[in-house]
Each structure stands twice: as C-alpha cells, then as structure tokens.
Amino acid sequence: MLLQKTPLEQWILHKISGLAYKTGQLTRTLIEDYQLVKLKETVALASEKSLFYRGALGRFPAEKISSLKDLRAFPFTTADDIRQNPLRFLCCSQDEIKRVVTLESSGTTGLPKRIFFTSADQELTKDFFHHGMTVIARPGDKVLILLPCERPGSVGALFAESARRMNLLPVPHGIVKEPGYTLEVMAKEQTDTLLGIPTQVLALASGEPPDKNEFQVDVKNVILNTDHVPRAIINLIKRKWNCRVFNHYAMTEMGLGGGLECEALAGYHMREADLLFEVADPVTGAVLPEGEEGEVVFTTLTRRGMPLIRYRTGDLARFIPEPCPCGTVLKRMAPVRDRIKGRIALNGSGLLSMSRLDEALFGVKGVLNFQAVISSDGGADCLAVKVQLAGWAGEETPALISKALFSIPVIAESIGQGFLTLAPVEVDRSSLLWKPAKRMIQDLRVTRSDKR
Template sequence: MLTKTPLDPWIYSKISGRVGMAGRLTRMMIESYQLHQLKATLALAAEKSPFYRRLLAGLALDKIGSLKDLRNIPFTTAADIKANSMGMLCVSQSEINRVVTLSSTGTTGRPKRVFFTTTDQELTRDFFRCGMSTLVQPGDRVLILLPGEVPGSVGHLLAEGLQRMGVHAVPHGIVQDARKTLEVMEREGINALVGIPTQVLALARFGPPGQNNYGLNVKNMLLSTDNLPRAIIAAIEKAWKCRVYNHYGMTEMGLGGGIECRARTGLHLREADLYFEIINPDSGENLPDGEEGELVFTTLTRQGMPLIRYRTGDLASFIPGPCPCGTVLKRLTRVRDRIRGRVPLGGGGYLSMSMLDEALFAVDGVINFKAAIGAALGPDRLSIEVQLAHWAGREVLDLISKSILSISVIVKNVHQGYLTLAPIQVDRSAALWPPAKRYIQAGDGCVPRTHF
C-alpha cells in the first residue's frame, strides 16, 4: 500500500484550520476554500495595489460565484512584473522581508523583482517541511545543493524546514568541483540530497560506470527544475541505487509549487496556497484535464505581492484520474518545455531542449551540454557543446552523434536538407558549468528568432 502524499493531511489541516487533526479531504472542500481565498486575494489586490486596481477596474469582483468565473479576470505576465513590481505590492515596503531579483534570459528588458513578507516566507518553509517528508525522515542527513547563504534564499528556507522535522540539513550551495562535493557527502554521512539535475548527474557520473561508490549511501533525492529528463533519473538511480523525486516551482510561486508522492506519477500541488489552471497559450481558453497547455497560477495566501492568473510560460497538463497514493489532490505532469523553447525547423516539426536532453543524457559520460541552432544563410545548423566526465573517451562522441540522430525530427530535417549538424565541441574542464536555465540558443551570426 502506497503512502498518501503528506500534502493531503497538510492541506486538510490548512483548509479546516484544525491543526494536527486527521480528516478526509475532498475536492469540494478544496474548491470552496480556493474560491474564498481567490475572492479575498482579488479584494486585497484591488484595494492595495495600484497595478491591480487598474487591471481589475470595471470588473464585478463581488459577482464571482465559482472558480470558473476567474476566467473573466485578465492574465498577468513576466512583463508585468518587470514593468510594475512595486505597483503590485499590497503592503508597505517596510513589511517586505525579502526581494528576489531575477535577471532576464533575453537580451532586453529589466529584471523581475519578486517581493515576500515574513508571513509569505513562512508559507514556503512550511511547504518545504511538509513536501520533504515524502522522502526523508527524522535523523536523515540531507545535502542541499542549492544557493542558500542568504536568509530567505531557497536553500536557507529548505534547511530551516528540514530542521523543523528533525532532519539534519547540510547546506552546500551550487556544485563547482564534483570531487570536493563527493568528499563532503562521504564525510557528512549524507543519505539524501536536494539539487539541480545536471549537477547531481555530474556527481553520479564522476567515476566510470560501476566504480563511483561515493553516493551509494544516498537513498532518496529531490531534483528541482523546469525539466527533469527521464534519462537523468535513470542514470542517477542506476549509479546510486536510490530514488529520485521531482519538485517543480519558481520564485514567483513562492519557490515551491508541487512535489511527487511515492507513486511518482505526477506532481501534487500546493493547492491551499496556489490555484492552478492550464490554458491554450494562443487563445487563453482553459483546457480540460489531459490536454497540454500553459500553466497559469494565482496565489491564494500571498500578502506582499499576490500574483493573479500569472502565466508561467511552462507547458504541462493535469493528469486525469486519481493518483495511486489515494489523495484527492490533483496531479500535474512533469514540466518539460517552455512555450518559447520550441524551435520550429524548416522541414517541419520542432526541436526542444527536452528532446535533446533525453538523447544526450542517455549517453554515459555526458554531464552537461549546450545547444544552439540557427543559420545566417542556408540550412539551419545545430551546434552542440558537451561537458564530459574526466574518464569519458572519444568513443562517447560517436555515441552522442548516434543518439542525436535517433531524434526523428532531426533525421527528417537533415535528410530533407533543412538542417546540418556541426561537429560536437567538447569541454573537459573539471569545473562544472554554473547552472542556468537550459534552452536552445541562437547560433553564432544568427538573428534570434521570435521564439527566443
């Protein structure tokens, strides 16, 4: 019998206000609570924030009688945060405890600034405590491979959440030298970790296959990102004989969004703090469960800077039917691609980073790669630079080439003369590349296409 996600009793307790009391959560309970919180959030935003007062002007907020009525409320976007972050505040600046500045991946535009009060941060800490209890228990020793030096940063809040449940948190930060991090794991007796997929892959592939014993005490880990390739999960689980869980979240969500339960068949979401929708990115219409579209969320409990129908730019779908763990909470598919991350090819079809991820990370010895595509003249050219484990030989390059040519849209476009493949570049430096949003970049000398 599978253990039910710990989010279920946690959300029951938050909704019912009966802390620590067991009870049966129902969809009706969740939805009536969400409607109540949505109306409170809209009222707060319209009253306190100049940006939302303009956005919501003329809308009959008091007529909202069901979650469906939210469909009449306009969306907000990353561009709104860039242009109006101060105007979105619903508290005075003195009540803001943490500001996160997110630099833009594009070439233009201001950074995004996201504001949190002390209460907002407590909600995140509490979610981390609850979510992590899926995979760790009191007495475990968890290495945190996320930025965590500054109070309020993701690693710091996670460490605080873990300490509350009697788990020993070992803050580490981003991995730069795999050997040093593996030595820390050995010295600290680490048996669980939280990190970024490519970074943990570099640890798991540090030694040749079958000879990397450093991580063998790790039983469970949580990997968090926009895409967690199946090939990375398989490689890590094989090397370390552990279980990999997926978390999805973004700063705008209050860092945490959803986490897999022990069934690992989709992400359960923070439904007491966030209301999620899936929309058709072109029409803005809501899509039924099972159909992939853009993930949109509304904060239900955020005080400092509520976000209303915020378009994440990420693609996902709700999984129809109940989870094997027995909860009534929804399940979201893994988020693999961003809408703007799909590059159309001249001969038809599109290429995305997640397709390349599955092909390249399946090759043992690959620890990271960058991809660029574009053409100043003539057919598109796909360039790939890989970072290889120190033990990987030239034969790995042949395997990579073969693996790239297993992607049908690439084969089709190469055969039709719309795509060429540049020789693979190799970086063998021991220092890991700093983690960054991974997407297909515009090739040298190319005009970035609209979707970049």
C-alpha cells in the first residue's frame, strides 16, 4: 500500500507561503527561512513585552540573529522559571488571555505551572489538530474524545472543534472513569476512532479478556496523546482491536500539540511552522548533532500570549536523520524514550526509569496502571509497586508482576548485591480507574531525591 505523505507538509507549506493547498513544493530552505523570520519576531516580542524575557534576553537582541544557529547562544527557559512567576511571561494584557491551563507540580518548588493562551494561540492549535487528523480519520468517522472536554478551550474541546472542521463526528466523553461504561458508549455510538491518554485507552482495551469482544466495539484508529508512550501499551491495543495506533507528541507548553505520526507510524512529524525544535545535551546544554539522543528543547514561533524560548521539556528523544517512508521533507523525531526526571539513581549503581518499568509491567496481561515508590529500607532501597488490575486478571498476576520486575537487569542486579528490596506487590481491583497522573517513580528517599 502506498503511504500517504503526512498532511502536515501541505499544511505547513500553505501556512508559510500562502500557496493554495496541493500547489507548490515545500523545501527545507523554505521552512528554515520562515523559521528565521518568525524566530526574530518572537525574540523581539518577548524582549519587549515579557518581564521575564526582558531580563533574560537583555544581551540577545533580535536584530543580531542572522541564522537559526544563533539561537544556540540563548539561555534556556525551564519549568521552574514558569512556576516561579508565570505572569512575567505574558506578552499581552490579562484581558486578552482566553484560557489558563494549570499543571500541578511535579517539580522542586511545589508551585503549579500556569500556561496562558490567547484566542489566536488557540486557533493555531485547532488548525494543527484539524490538519493532523486528516491522515487518521475520514469525514463521517466518529471520534470518541477521552480527554478533558468540559471547559471551553480545554484540550478535548479544541479537538472536538477541529474534528468538526473536517466533518468528523466528535463524541466528547472526557476522562475514562469506568471502562465498562465507556465501552458501552463506544458500542452504542459506534465510534471508530479513539483519542486518549495511553493508560486510559489500555484500560478500555483490557476491559475484557483478550480473546473476548462482548462489547462489540470496532476500533479502526487510536490516537495516543502524551509525551512518552510505552511500546507495550501500543502493542496490546493493536493486538486487541487490530487497529492503527498513532502517537501525538503533546505538551501543554507546546500549545497542546507538538508532533504527529504519519501512516508510516515511525516517528513524529513536527509542527515546524509553529515550533522550532532542538535536541540538547541535558548536562552541558550543547546542541547535539542530528541523530543523537538528548533533551528536547523547543521555541514557539507564532504564539502571542506566552511565547517560550528554548524551553526544556525534560523529554529524551532524537531526530531520525533518514527520510520518512512517507517522503516528506519535514523532520522526524523518534518516540520519546524517557523523561530525565523519570529516571532515578539506585543505591549501589545504575538508573531505574519509569519507562523501563512501563515496558515490563504493561506487558503483563490485566495490568491497567501502576504506581512505583522507592524508599529507604535500612541501608538499602525498597521498591514498592501498587497495581491496578482488570477484574478478570488471574490470581497468578501479582507473581507475574514480580517476575516482570526481576526481568529488568538493574533491579535483578541491585537485589543480588543487597542494594534493593522489593515490597510485596499491592493490588487494586476496583472498577474505578485511577486519575491519570504524570508517570514518575515517586522517590521518598531524602538525600537522593533530585538526582538525575
């Protein structure tokens, strides 16, 4: 089957050149010339209007930027910078802000992060969702939206508006609380496309034993919306429903959307007319050669309310230098492998990462979600895992989970050396799903809590 080129290419060409759809040819030169113009505009706007950047960019005037590489000399913006005083980032009056997203803290200050959007900023997001979705769904398809959709301007509400623009039939549902109920909605509404958070869609795919389809659902496409998606979850969803699974690399700070996979399902194509991405060494901050893995850093090119310059995402990924099988000139980023703060240094040696736990535990049948906590146990670390299981999961499942934990080399080695103990696996079989949360190993040890 011939792969359709990512529709983001035509969209970006249209955005940057004003050419009508399906005319003209996008090139890297066109993209980069446009990005340079927009970068200078953004730096000029931020230096003039934002109190934060007026201070941070004092030595970096926009008129001195002559190539995209000049950005490398600029200071980074961090999540803590935003937490400390989000209003200092504003480039417009507070009256012009249409939506504020508050992100609860996972950082060191305990303060939440607040991100502001004007209606023009929201329009950029909707435009991206609309054009991105044309590769996934066809007019008339029913899309069940399993993201927060209640408030105007919430991510689910913006998706619903975008879906209508391409004549999809959105079914706003919100966060899944009880998989059985949502599966009944899917059957009744005959939804073909699901948009949701990985563990939530997993809970639906695991709502009944793998060999059953009593709910009579027929899913063609799934869009998973987050930063890091465990491979084990993708595989389970594909096996259960025999459907395509697209990953959408998303973060509120990016304007809710960052990059989307094409039909090749082999990495994200980035929203290059609105965002400029770099991959930097997480320790030295130096920009890495294309293909090397490092921290994803982005600069907004078109945002008006709260532009961000060189924002450190904390995600580890790399650009794939080889062309995508779909034939686009757009860059392609490999799926995010890990989060920097998702990894913790174990007593003894070695790093344990949430993504490694995800791949091991989501591979066990009937596991819907889990939490991992590391604490001190005398001189050793103690890893405690609490698991949410499907009602049909067998009695042997906790033993299989322990086995899966032992299959992770750093765990097996640390236990062997007496540096780590495992607490008995705690099981929750309630039919109500846990509220989705940032996937992190909770580190209760005092002295090592902020090690990277």
